[in-house]
Amino acid sequence: MKKSLMRPTLTIVILIATSLIFGCVFAKPEMYSSFPVTEKSYSGSKKDSTSYTGQMARHVLHNSLKKLAGKGNGKPNSALKAKMLSYYSGKDAGREIIDPTSKGDFKIKQTMVDQISKGKNLKGKTYKGIINGFPGQMTGPEVFEFMIDKASSAKKGFDPLTGYNYPQLISKFMMGAVFYSQAVDNYLDEKLAVDNKPNNKPYKKGKHYTGKEHVWDEAFGYFGAPAHAMALSAKQAYGIAKKKDMKVADANGDGAVDLYTEMTFAHAYYAADSDKTGTKYMHTIVGAFIKGRQLITDANGAALTDQQRAKLMGYAKTIKTNWAKVIAEAAFKYAGSCYKDLEKLRTIVESNGDASKAFAAYGKHWGELKGFLMALETSGRDLGEAGVRMNRLVGFGPVLLGGGQVTGIDSNGNLQTGGNRSMGEYQVHMIKLQKLLGDTFDLKARKNDVTSNMAGLLETLGSSLAAEND
């Protein structure tokens, strides 16, 4: 190289290297916040178009409803039922946040639902289709109203006659029938159509955000991740939901956790739970949300071109696929828990011990399993044969110690049990369910995998293919 060329080349190399080093060290992690106002018709003073308060209010309503569902004393309780309904279907002002609330050093900013968003409920956003996985051929809202009624009269939300744990059933199904369903079957589906909530018009007259901006924000809100999720490890995001890590939760350092932007809720929590074992669901989903929102912002208030919309649909697909995996991973994990619970129950029963505690744990895990499976039914995507098999393997209730299982609902609205299925057979169902979920959703975390070590053992034996003679 000529001497005259060496100096400028060296300078360029040093400049590039320096900027790369600084870029890596000081790069601000991406956040789902502070997207500028691009809506042309807006003339107000707001600078940030990001808005998903309604979704976060619903997360708080859901958390609170779950807490209430475990407050029953075993007798019909109309006051409790009315309170639960006010969180599910009411829109009344003055509803306090029952969960999450401050715990020790973990200070939470809001104490009332209205401080996040006013006049919100869960029923209006519940999936309206028939839920095949639950007895009675009821629609989504009917299932919740039925479960709320039963929960209000069950002791701590648990019915030992059916094995139903209502706080778990309500919570896990609600995450699907409201949050997941709204996001993947509404906002990331029909509302991404060209003429539906276009980007060159405000979402509603006078609003400071465009149609597509708000549609995307609402979907993000339902996922339940904190705005700074990309800067968090799976363990940290998980710890926030458990109210364990004030320092990482309080992103703006104001001394309180803002439930609107700093809390981990619902499926974001389960994504983080899976990610602790090495998957990347939370960052994949939140990353796609941020990229999608940036794409919409970059359109600068103009209608999206076909190319932009196609790219946005690509991000939506990433979100939908991985979100479904998060739910399926959770169902997989609890199928494994139920399998283990059945093993424990068998040991206790054989030694004539007190099985009540182990049975309650089994009911809890089954409620989570069932809730997550019912959630998978609400995506608007028919799971076909896999869906039918999942429902048949799990049935309408956990197999009880006497071999019975919930079979349906009678004309008085009471759950009926019957049949005589062995616990060993039900364990086989749990194994088959894990295999089905693993294959259908291509799962990777596979927590509580009953047969993983058997598969590992088979691996050590080498290939069974043999073209070698004796």
Added chain:
Amino acid sequence: MQLWIGEWLPAFFNPQKRIFWGYLLSSLVIALLWLRLVDKTTIFSSAKRIFDRQVWISRSAMADYKVMLINTMLMLLVSPKILAKATVAYLVFDSMHMLFDGRPYISSILPQWFIAFSFTLFLFLLDDFARYWLHRWLHKVPILWSFHKVHHSATVLNPFTVFRTHPVEAILFSIRSALVQGITAAVFFFFFGDQVTLMMVLGASIFTFAFNLLGSNLRHSPVSVRYWKTLELILMSPAQHHIHHSTAKEHIDKNFGVALSVWDWMFGSLSLSKNEDQLRFGLSGEQSFDYHSLKGLYLVPFQQAAGLFLRLFSRIPLSIYQKHSA
């Protein structure tokens, strides 16, 4: 071509395979020691016998190599269709739950090493037992013999003769392995859970390792290593396997075992080795086909099996007719 080489070449470096370089080397050392110390031959004539052109580049040997390469390709194509050990294991594991109505753990009673040893030993015994019986049927059932003949058509034996196998046999061997591995893994995992492990040396079961290290490749070789009589009742010596390949009338259908000869002893097919002249290998009285050609190796067995099948089929209506007319 790359895929092809990529499939069989790793066998030389895989201690789970008989032609792993370490086992070939140990067999060579044993052969040299045997020829020097027992047969009292010179080093030169020992080497001449082991590396004889006939053994390595005869038509029979070349046919072995051809079959090895072609079968690798065929197995790649058919392997997704063959019963998988995981399928067997899942089925057995599920069935055990039904049989015992749940899963009775007995793991806490026994120490880990004992469970691992029991598993490794059981797998070895069941595998060897299954090999004995399948091998026996391959000889005794005429249709199966049509295919197993390919292996016995080798007129000289070298370690690669182990691959001289008709694809139909390869499928049967794979099913056998899937059943043995799937059943053993599932049953042990059912009772002992995560405590079950395979005792291994260099990634191979300790028994497979020992069998191969102690000269398994000499089973197909020009060197007839014999054991003393009592040991030959339990372990199959290379010389006993040479008897299995011999064309002599008294050697027909003897020594079906692989690592253990105890099965032959138990089921009346054992023949102990003798210090006798070099045996003749191959098929006796079946010289009408060229078994070293591709046609002989791959197509003739199908023709013969089809002929036997048709003959069997034509007998059925005949017997029905006879019954009716009686």
